[in-house]
Amino acid sequence: MNRLFSLLGLTFLFSSCSTYYVSKLNSPDLNKNDETGVFVFENDSVQVTYNFFGENAPVTIDVYNKLKEPLYIDWQRSALIVGDQATSYVGDNLVIKGRSLSTGSSYRTFDDWRTSLSEGAFAGTATVPQSLTFIPPHSKIKQTKLKLANLFYENIADSSYRSVDLATIDGAMRKIKVRNYTQENTPLTLRSYLTMYVRDDKTEKTKRMVFEQNFYVNQVSKLGISPANLLSFKSKRGDTFFNKKTKGRGVALVTAAVAIGTLGYVANERNETARSID
Structure with a gap:
């Protein structure tokens, strides 16, 4: 039985193989809501x-149009710059699945009108332009463009x-590792470049507006439990994101081998017990 507990302990040890990195962002350009952590321009x-x-920092952008005329966001001329690497905000893939239904020609029998039908399945992926x-006047949009x-x-x-x-959500205290940064020594900088314009319907002329906002990581926490277990993470602040690092396949194979060995040992122990009873 002691051997069984040892094997189970090894299984637990090898299966606990995920490390989480929780990062906080700051901005030299934008105000930050103290309660929600959302950045505002x-x-x-x-x-x-x-x-x-969220996981891998999904960039969710809300734009409210204060004008009395329509506003357009040109995502083709907008980008997220990570360090010095720019990625366009445009180019979402849409997975298409469904069933097709078509109606053929109608014809009349002695009883009633009949219509021929055909049905089939389809699937694929398309890039949605x-x-x-x-954005209509005095309204807003919300889009998550990149991770x-x-x-x-x-x-x-x-x-x-x-x-x-x-503190964790169950009231316990857990030790985690934390490092703080300034804008000068930060390990990660982000820059959002947004292009918008308004159009005069009478003259058909456009007025372009460009907005550029900077962000940087000012804190990184390293922990061995999911951040969902932390009390401070429950508020889902907009200045916080996390990354998950999982160890390689080898650990998973060792875990599986230990688990199989444990099951084999349990089965063998049961057989030995049965023999002793007989």
Whole structure:
């Protein structure tokens, strides 16, 4: 039985193989809502908010049109710049699945009119042209355009973190590793470049507006439990995102082997017990 518990302990050890990196963002250009963590830009024409909450920092952009005329966002001429690498906000893939139904010619029998029908399934992927977004006067849109795939946290030395205690949702305290940054030594910078314009229907002339906002990571926390277990993570702040790093296939194979060995040991122990009873 002691051997069984040892094997189960090994299984647990090898299966706990995910590390989470929780990052916080700051901006030298934008105001940040203290309660929600959402970044806000505002002038006489528009209000733009940025929310990065979630896995791999999904960039969710809200744009409110304050004008009395329609506003257009030109995503083709807009981009997210990570470091010095620009990625266009345009180019979403749409997975298409469904069933087709077509009606053929009608003909009459002695009883009634009959119509021929044909049915079939289809599937595929298409690129949806979303280069322009139309915003009517005094209304807003909300779109999540990109996710961040940059593995910047892998370059942070483990010795540079400091240990702090954070409360979990069940009231316990867990030690996690934290490192703070300034704009000068941050491991990651982001820059959002948005192009918008208004169009005069009478003259058909357009007036272009360009907005550029900067962000940088000012804190990284490293932990061995899901951030969903942290009390501070429950508010889903817009300045917070996380990345998950899972160890390779080898660990999974070892875990599977240990689990199979454990099951084999349990079966063998049961057989030995049965023999002793007989």
